[in-house]
Amino acid sequence: MHIYYYDENFKYQGEGVISDYDEIPKSATDVRPQEGLYLPKYDENKRMWFESASKEYIDSLQPKPLPPSEIDLLKQQNADLLQQLAESEKRVEEQSKTISELIMLLNEKGVI
Known part of the structure; x- marks a missing residue:
């Protein structure tokens, strides 16, 4: 026993x-x-x-977590850059829309 x-x-x-x-x-x-x-x-x-x-x-x-590998760091940097690119494209689109609206207003007022 x-x-x-x-x-x-x-x-x-x-x-x-x-x-x-x-x-x-x-x-x-x-x-x-x-x-x-x-x-x-x-x-x-x-x-x-x-x-x-x-x-x-x-x-x-508990074991200490391993530091991220170079590939993991590159993946994160790539994801960050893609996010920044998407935000920049959105701002460009918004600015383009704003410019178009201003041109239409100027055209309606007879300025151009």
């Missing part, structure tokens, strides 16, 4: 195997800690393990 040891603060200390006929030692349980716990802690009353690690501790264990 698999058993799971904990210290005086009920924090996980490892596992072992005993005969099915042996008594579970003090500071041990046959309740397996669930997957994904960083610092398992045992609750004797509820007969279950829970997470005792702080969010900061867990976050500190």
